Amino acid sequence: MPHSKPFELGWEEWLALPDLGLPAIKAKVDTGARTSALHASVIEPFGPADAPQVRFLIQPDPNNPALEVTCSAPVVDRRDVTSSNGETELRYVIQTDVEMGGRRWPIQLTLTNRESMSYRMLFGRGAIQPDMIVDANASFRQPKLDFAAYAGLPKKRPVKRPLRIALLTREPKNYSSQRLIEAAQARGHVIEAIDTARCYMQIGTTHPQVHYDGKALPRYDAVIPRIGAGITDYGLAVLRQFTNTGAFCLNSASSIGHSRDKLMAHQLLARAKIDMPVTAFAHSPKDTKDLISLAGGAPVVVKLLSSTQGKGVVLAETRKAAESLTDAFRGLDANFLVQEFVEEAAGTDVRAFVIGNKVVGAMKRQAQKGEFRSNLHRGGTASTIKLTRQERDTAREAAKVLGLRVAGVDLLQTEKGPKVLEVNSSPGLEGIESATSKDIAGLIIEHLESQVRPLARVREPASRKRR
Ligand SMILES: Nc1ncnc2c1ncn2[C@@H]1O[C@H](COP(=O)(O)OP(=O)(O)OP(=O)(O)O)[C@@H](O)[C@H]1O
Numbered sequence: 001m002p003h004s005k006p007f008e009l010g011w012e013e014w015l016a017l018p019d020l021g022l023p024a025i026k027a028k029v030d031t032g033a034r035t036s037a038l039h040a041s042v043i044e045p046f047g048p049a050d051a052p053q054v055r056f057l058i059q060p061d062p063n064n065p066a067l068e069v070t071c072s073a074p075v076v077d078r079r080d081v082t083s084s085n086g087e088t089e090l091r092y093v094i095q096t097d098v099e100m101g102g103r104r105w106p107i108q109l110t111l112t113n114r115e116s117m118s119y120r121m122l123f124g125r126g127a128i129q130p131d132m133i134v135d136a137n138a139s140f141r142q143p144k145l146d147f148a149a150y151a152g153l154p155k156k157r158p159v160k161r162p163l164r165i166a167l168l169t170r171e172p173k174n175y176s177s178q179r180l181i182e183a184a185q186a187r188g189h190v191i192e193a194i195d196t197a198r199c200y201m202q203i204g205t206t207h208p209q210v211h212y213d214g215k216a217l218p219r220y221d222a223v224i225p226r227i228g229a230g231i232t233d234y235g236l237a238v239l240r241q242f243t244n245t246g247a248f249c250l251n252s253a254s255s256i257g258h259s260r261d262k263l264m265a266h267q268l269l270a271r272a273k274i275d276m277p278v279t280a281f282a283h284s285p286k287d288t289k290d291l292i293s294l295a296g297g298a299p300v301v302v303k304l305l306s307s308t309q310g311k312g313v314v315l316a317e318t319r320k321a322a323e324s325l326t327d328a329f330r331g332l333d334a335n336f337l338v339q340e341f342v343e344e345a346a347g348t349d350v351r352a353f354v355i356g357n358k359v360v361g362a363m364k365r366q367a368q369k370g371e372f373r374s375n376l377h378r379g380g381t382a383s384t385i386k387l388t389r390q391e392r393d394t395a396r397e398a399a400k401v402l403g404l405r406v407a408g409v410d411l412l413q414t415e416k417g418p419k420v421l422e423v424n425s426s427p428g429l430e431g432i433e434s435a436t437s438k439d440i441a442g443l444i445i446e447h448l449e450s451q452v453r454p455l456a457r458v459r460e461p462a463s464r465k466r467r
Pocket residue numbers: 277301303307308309310311312313339340341342343345347348349372373374375410412421422424
């Protein structure tokens with residue numbers, strides 16, 4: 001056997017646990033303990049019985065309690081562990097890689113929240129490899145690390161850990177929901193469909209929670225909101241409450257609210273100089289004539305502000321028709337806008353699917369014969385399309401102006417470049433995935449992974465607060 005210099009450990013050493021997102025931990029080497037232990041708090045199991053996970057918080061720097069990292073890992077075992085003070089405790093056991101002195105190898109760790117540990121980790125003999133030697137009289141025989149390594153997170157490298165995700169939807173069985181659930185599970189995450197309308201909550205300054213079916217929901221790492229137009233206001237209140245619990249929301253309540261309010265959305269887009277069809281709004285019925293003129297005169301498109309799937313979108317070909325339509329909507333107390341009819345679009349529009357700051361797919365939708373609305377729900381057909389740079393930039397910019405991380409931007413293609421019709425905050429996946437043959441659901445989950453912060457300050461239950 002070739003002889004090489006032994007790998008020496010002092011009685012204390014710096015190490016990294018990269019898969020947990022912990023670039024620097026100071027550990028005490030303890031050959032008297034078999035298994036290594038990590039000092040964690042708020043240790044919460046989650047996930048299905050056949051693939052259990054555990055999530056916990058670590059304060060890696062004993063002198064800086066504000067530095068708190070959320071970790072999660074698959075549970076490999078639960079084990080009774082007797083600690084040095086003689087107490088036996090049933091602990092979760094996880095397996096993860098350790099990095100020290102240029103070496104990386106898997107070790108098992110138990111999780112414990114004993115208050116008295118001055119080192120965040122005990123490095124037991126089970127983690128010591130056969131060619132390693134412990135020098136009980138020396139400290140740090142391996143290179144030292146620094147807690148400053150936490151300052152660069154998460155930009156340097158996204159932390160991959162199993163996430164606990166809530167899919168906020170009233171339709172868990174529809175295509176989009178099923179695809180998101182599939183994509184999240186395929187990446188090792190735990191995802192639960194939560195019915196928006198069944199969530200209830202108590203608003204208070206401490207302990208924000210969302211209740212469901214008689215119980216408080218657990219703390220989620222992330223929430224994917226799919227809030228239907230019928231429940232926008234309540235859905236956004238639920239989403240704000242999830243935000244208060246510390247969960248990351250893929251689209252924020254305020255950006256969803258802004259995009260749902262067509263008046264607001266058009267004003268924000270206009271301010272950012274994003275082109276759209278000439279659009280006019282009014283409140284009083286006295287101004288109908290002038291309103292139609294402001295939109296450029298007939299033909300005009302009249303849209304209910306709360307429209308989706310093209311249901312409240314009507315083409316008025318003559319001024320007379322536009323006036324009677326406007327008066328009819330007024331009589332119903334409905335909010336609407338009047339818009340220039342972009343005839344050259346000829347019953348087609350473009351849906352650009354934006355994730356993060358990128359257009360990940362686009363489709364052209366063609367209306368049925370005799371119909372100007374190209375919505376798939378109105379019988380339109382879709383095919384994949386390559387966008388021009390200007391169209392891509394417009395779509396990305398529109399999503400950004402509204403603050404949406406995931407958006408379906410609808411554009412009309414014209415001689416003078418793209419005109420934005422609207423920006424959808426819960427865009428459907430079926431049309432775009434079948435038109436483009438792309439795994440859009442997977443891209444959404446990937447983006448979510450990159451956005452969930454590994455560093456989190458989480459309010460703990462009051463009983464654990466003092467330490
Ligand atoms: N100003 C316009 N000029 C020409 N066509 C238009 C105009 N506005 C809307 N359309 C057509 O009508 C369709 C529906 O309009 P819009 O997207 O504004 O309504 P919606 O009901 O919110 O639909 P969605 O389901 O996409 O949210 C568009 O996809 C487009 O094909």
